[in-house]
Amino acid sequence: MVSDKLTAVSGRVGTPLDPAVASFARFLRGANRSPKTVTIYTDATRKLIDWLARNAPEVSCWDDLRAAHLNGFTSDVLAAGRSAAYASNLYRAIQQFVKWALAEEEMTRNPLSGTASPQVPEQPVPVLTVPQIRALFTACEGKDYSSRRDMAIVRLFLDTGIRLAELSGLAVKDVDLDAREALVLGKGRRTRVVVFGHKATLALDRYLRARAAQRRADLPDLWLSTTGRAGHGPMTSSGIYQVLERRGLAADISGLHPHVLRHTWAHYGRLEGRLHDDEIMRLAGWRSRSMLNRYAASAADERAREAGKRAPLGDQL
Numbered sequence: 001m002v003s004d005k006l007t008a009v010s011g012r013v014g015t016p017l018d019p020a021v022a023s024f025a026r027f028l029r030g031a032n033r034s035p036k037t038v039t040i041y042t043d044a045t046r047k048l049i050d051w052l053a054r055n056a057p058e059v060s061c062w063d064d065l066r067a068a069h070l071n072g073f074t075s076d077v078l079a080a081g082r083s084a085a086y087a088s089n090l091y092r093a094i095q096q097f098v099k100w101a102l103a104e105e106e107m108t109r110n111p112l113s114g115t116a117s118p119q120v121p122e123q124p125v126p127v128l129t130v131p132q133i134r135a136l137f138t139a140c141e142g143k144d145y146s147s148r149r150d151m152a153i154v155r156l157f158l159d160t161g162i163r164l165a166e167l168s169g170l171a172v173k174d175v176d177l178d179a180r181e182a183l184v185l186g187k188g189r190r191t192r193v194v195v196f197g198h199k200a201t202l203a204l205d206r207y208l209r210a211r212a213a214q215r216r217a218d219l220p221d222l223w224l225s226t227t228g229r230a231g232h233g234p235m236t237s238s239g240i241y242q243v244l245e246r247r248g249l250a251a252d253i254s255g256l257h258p259h260v261l262r263h264t265w266a267h268y269g270r271l272e273g274r275l276h277d278d279e280i281m282r283l284a285g286w287r288s289r290s291m292l293n294r295y296a297a298s299a300a301d302e303r304a305r306e307a308g309k310r311a312p313l314g315d316q317l
Helices: 002-006 018-030 035-055 067-079 084-103 130-140 145-160 164-168 198-211 237-250 258-271 277-284 289-310
Strands: 181-185 191-195
Touching: 018 035, 018 084, 035 067, 035 084, 067 084, 130 145, 130 237, 145 164, 145 181, 145 191, 145 198, 145 237, 145 258, 164 181, 164 237, 164 258, 191 277, 237 258, 258 277
Parallel strands: none
Antiparallel strands: 181 191
16 A cells, blocks of 8 residues: 555664764754754654655665655655645755755765655635634633633734744743733744734733732743643643634634634734735744745735725726
8 A cells, every 4th residue: 555655664773874864963953943843854854764665775875865766755645645735844854954965975966856846736824804803802701810811822823923832932031011022932043022912911911910820820931721730830832722722612713723823913914004014024033025925915815806896897887
């Protein structure tokens, strides 16, 4: 079966290809890449190694790798039912390894020549409607600790458009309520300041007062959980994700996740003209305009539809 071709080699003790991956990981850490990036890049390369062990045992060193092997690996990933986006992510991670291997002369020829990243179909970016946003706020209302915390989380997401890891990594000292600013650690370990509104400030103020009464209020982490063996310990990214899912269901919004809120922030910032493109990029922590175009395309589409309604050709004839 095709899926067997993708199965990791059970209990393997390593191959001659593995040491280079360890060296690649050291290079990434030395370049100050985030632990998540190191894991993504090295895991993708090890998936390729496992595939080669099963399907191309003749590859005994990285210089034996050819375009046909990479194309076969990508084809099997797609044939196993994985999405084009997943296959593309693997390809781009392996691309980074190949770039390093060529510079370090682990390879003398580029095996990526004659290959291409799988084309990912463009998908409409989901954004919340105004009624959905209001319903989400209503779902978070309450005077108990969890409600105060969850309202602050939702409002901070929607006002700043920050990523899940950025929000979960906040410390109490990172938030300045009087300046309405928060210092976040973004991708590439780059810090930036994001801003939030008066209602989010009030929600954060209420949360911090409720937080002060919690058993682990001495912890530096901004968000404290109410569950787990530690009880009131720091919330993980997974815990915050689950908060959004739960509050989303209460607001009749299925599948709510942090990226929807990030998309929504970019959409309304651009749609209403409150933020210029350069301002959106800086606040979002984007260094490429391609990300801006992807996240804010929904606003451009909506403006185009409204403009089309104002001047239909048939009404002028």
